[in-house]
Amino acid sequence: MYQALTDQKLIKEIPDGGILTPKGFKCGGIHAGLRYNKLDLGMIVSEAAANCAAVYTTSHFQAAPLVVTQESISSDGVLQAVVVNSACANACTGEQGYKDALRMRALAAEKLGIPETHVAVASTGVIGEFMQMEKIEAGIAKLAVGNDSEHAKDFQTAILTTDLVMKHACYSADIDGLTVSVGGAAKGSGMIHPNMATMLGFLTTDANISSADLTYALQEVTNTTFNQITVDGDTSTNDMVLVMANGAAGNEPLNRDHPEWLIFVELLKESCASLAKQIARDGEGATKLIEISVSGAMSDEEARMIGKQIAGSNLVKTAVYGADANWGRIIGAIGQSQATVNPKTVDISLGDLIMLKEGTPIAFDEEIAREYLMNDKVEIFVDLHLGEGKGMAWGCDLSYDYVKINASYRT
Amino acid sequence: MYQALTDQKLIKEIPDGGILTPKGFKCGGIHAGLRYNKLDLGMIVSEAAANCAAVYTTSHFQAAPLVVTQESISSDGVLQAVVVNSACANACTGEQGYKDALRMRALAAEKLGIPETHVAVASTGVIGEFMQMEKIEAGIAKLAVGNDSEHAKDFQTAILTTDLVMKHACYSADIDGLTVSVGGAAKGSGMIHPNMATMLGFLTTDANISSADLTYALQEVTNTTFNQITVDGDTSTNDMVLVMANGAAGNEPLNRDHPEWLIFVELLKESCASLAKQIARDGEGATKLIEISVSGAMSDEEARMIGKQIAGSNLVKTAVYGADANWGRIIGAIGQSQATVNPKTVDISLGDLIMLKEGTPIAFDEEIAREYLMNDKVEIFVDLHLGEGKGMAWGCDLSYDYVKINASYRT
Incomplete structure (x- = not known):
């Protein structure tokens, strides 16, 4: 609308x-x-x-x-x-x-x-x-x-x-x-x-x-x-x-x-x-904006929950920082969500690259994925194929500079 | 018992x-x-x-x-x-x-x-x-x-x-x-x-x-x-x-x-x-074990929730890594817990050093706090003064090496 x-x-x-x-x-x-x-x-x-x-x-x-x-x-x-x-x-x-x-x-x-x-x-x-x-x-x-x-x-x-x-x-x-x-x-x-x-x-x-x-x-x-x-x-x-x-x-x-x-x-x-996106992109130590779009959830609220779980995962954030298309970490984040998930119907894409289709890994070109992850905006798409709920979330990668900034904030 | x-x-x-x-x-x-x-x-x-x-x-x-x-x-x-x-x-x-x-x-x-x-x-x-x-x-x-x-x-x-x-x-x-x-x-x-x-x-x-x-x-x-x-x-x-x-x-x-x-x-x-403690101490990139003891919660479960929220806070973890006694970050973590908290009755100590007493900051020696945080085990004590619930949680600090390890896990 x-x-x-x-x-x-x-x-x-x-x-x-x-x-x-x-x-x-x-x-x-x-x-x-x-x-x-x-x-x-x-x-x-x-x-x-x-x-x-x-x-x-x-x-x-x-x-x-x-x-x-x-x-x-x-x-x-x-x-x-x-x-x-x-x-x-x-x-x-x-x-x-x-x-x-x-x-x-x-x-x-x-x-x-x-x-x-x-x-x-x-x-x-x-x-x-x-x-x-x-x-x-x-x-x-x-x-x-x-x-x-x-x-x-x-x-x-x-x-x-x-x-x-x-x-x-x-x-x-x-x-x-x-x-x-x-x-x-x-x-x-x-x-x-x-x-x-x-x-x-x-x-x-x-x-x-x-x-x-x-x-x-x-x-x-x-x-x-x-x-x-x-x-x-x-x-x-x-x-x-x-x-x-x-x-x-x-x-x-x-x-x-x-x-x-x-x-x-x-x-x-x-x-x-x-x-909100400007804040995420300027997250402490961030080098990239990560945008997550979730569809097919049981409700918009559940879609937003999953999006935020992915955006908040240190393992996803460090993988994006290192340009490593380790989609298993996206699975790790979705897996612990309180939202309804059927592991057999989940699709995951990184930009245009499909990584998981109906819960089964799809072979992809690691080099292309790596290049995509070098962009300063990275998009992750998740389709749960369960309902009409959709939502978005934004985060940033986790870099050495995040640690540097926060190990000495007051000094 | x-x-x-x-x-x-x-x-x-x-x-x-x-x-x-x-x-x-x-x-x-x-x-x-x-x-x-x-x-x-x-x-x-x-x-x-x-x-x-x-x-x-x-x-x-x-x-x-x-x-x-x-x-x-x-x-x-x-x-x-x-x-x-x-x-x-x-x-x-x-x-x-x-x-x-x-x-x-x-x-x-x-x-x-x-x-x-x-x-x-x-x-x-x-x-x-x-x-x-x-x-x-x-x-x-x-x-x-x-x-x-x-x-x-x-x-x-x-x-x-x-x-x-x-x-x-x-x-x-x-x-x-x-x-x-x-x-x-x-x-x-x-x-x-x-x-x-x-x-x-x-x-x-x-x-x-x-x-x-x-x-x-x-x-x-x-x-x-x-x-x-x-x-x-x-x-x-x-x-x-x-x-x-x-x-x-x-x-x-x-x-x-x-x-x-x-x-x-x-x-x-x-x-x-x-x-469990051996796992926390050997967390990826960890240099220190962080042990949190929470008392005075409404239930043991709520005490454990708060302990884990503190142990899981990236800001607490980086502050401990940097030996910065920034107890405001412990407040940040407790603050977002689902557990019952009265901000006016909370005590926080780092080892023997009292930082917050009944919700009011207590002056402490930054140098002594810094020295304490250089130990390879750091203890955080929180007393909510609300009930009899108590619990513990364990985590580790967040270092450059955590980022290094996880930015290149598969490669």
Whole structure:
């Protein structure tokens, strides 16, 4: 259905677009001194209070900024700004951490002259260290927002940790004859194995949509995008995806009865999918993006489970890194899935190369397979031949550099 | 309870013991040519038909030898021999693979002059390749068994794949005033994340015990030993743990009414725990054994779940490799567990160093922590302060060599 919409060109990608493409948003980022020499504090501001939706990590240890953001959203159901820092996650920091997140929110609200509960707070970085509040305070005072590409880049950079590249995406479409856009920025490189939200993702849209309908759309979209990527199987304490919808496009309110509802969902989905794939490709130490497509499962959910199991397998990841077409490892990953599998009906292909047909190995040219695995995107197809369920997942290979980065993260 | 038995010295470890320490067993191993220059075919033979128990991988893709072994055991409930090869897993090999496993069983039975259904078959190695049956046939014909330490070493070596060291264990105790021993040999280095059995483990005992009671004991023991180790989160198609009990010790039949039942269970448990830890320590690329002890959980099962989640975390594993006391990664792993956790009551220690007390970070000396993490065994303690549940898990660090080994396994 959604694919059909893209095929019909009802929605289009804005190649250099991001959080400032939708009308009525500004942003910025500065070096507050939390990190040695990288921008580390950013802010997105909407011209008007915006309806909003968010999903959060399922970790038992939700960091303080997530608690504060939930309090903000549950207060009036609108947000006008989000303030984000990298370097320090403000997680497992107890009462002091909660107070620090509240203070960060208050400082941003004061600067902008808006209610505290209209500000969301997000943090990413090392767990268990306290925020350097004097730097945050000075940083927020100094932070300037604007709506040009330099400000967008500053924000996109300020939220990164071990990421190598900025992640941004934007799609737009005509709704009620008006241009509606969804843009986003994200960070995430390690501790990536979403189980709800995954990392930090911030989306803006000028669509006119209620918080309830936006929440419905975001949850649906998150399950097939951010929740389907994995870098290392670990779920962070700080994962959050947040959308602000300020209504500046002037369309009729979007909801499931609106004739163009699916176009909006697709805008959101394509933006989230693009950011999700950018995160997987930039996984710590990654040299390749791995895309898994599963079909013939008993349900879409089971197809997604199997896809993620394959994407998360260290043995599959190292084989792809080494360009070794060892499909037995894909079998290992599918084999332990909770999903229904009949070993006698499984097909596996690597790109165009069939490796297993109805559970029986098919001879293939190792050299061609090796060459295929040298590409910077590797596609794995699995057909279970059991039902109509299908789904996708994304991951990356596991390299020496993953070990290098993670054996010395704090030092 | 069990710990108390060991403390009272009711059971004792036999340092150089193994599968030949219990009375009435022989074994051997040879180079059948499946691998370039390592022993690759082995056999254990009991003097008399032995009662038996086994647990198998939960993978959807159970390899052919496991199917054949289950057929053997379900036939008469006794085994007199097990024949094992390394190099080729005989998994995902369809009808041909099943016939090859049957033929391997028949060749062993013929050589020993015993019924085919008294022979178990096990294989380990690359998935999706067919057995070289002419080499298996010649190998079985040539294979000689004996009951001295050279034969034990040959068997222990023949079952290894990427393992660096042989794994064997033995414990004995007095039962009915007679010496009863349980000995074992195991292999397992990669694709180790048990969900039932884990790897190949072969145990022998001269205890007099029915197959039903042995099965009961093995299942109980497997859940707290082999199922609590993880090397890379992947479950193999060929995992199997098999015990043969030939009754040569002459004790009264062991069952839950026997006054020394718990002593026998403890013998089995200590042998399995020793083998499990040897497997974790010899994980692919491992430089350290990581032992996790969880207490204060709502149940023993939840404690084991959390322990295994920590042992399986790539981020914890790389931090231990890099001797970085980044306990936030332990939080990351606990956080995503399905078990009940209250973030405000969690304590975490690394050896004697307290890192987190009731959810609040405790300052510690980084240099002392770093030194502790340089040991070849690292202990992590977690207390949830919620209930009486406790459990342990074992894993290893994640090093450059893990990537090296697995980026080129087949080449």
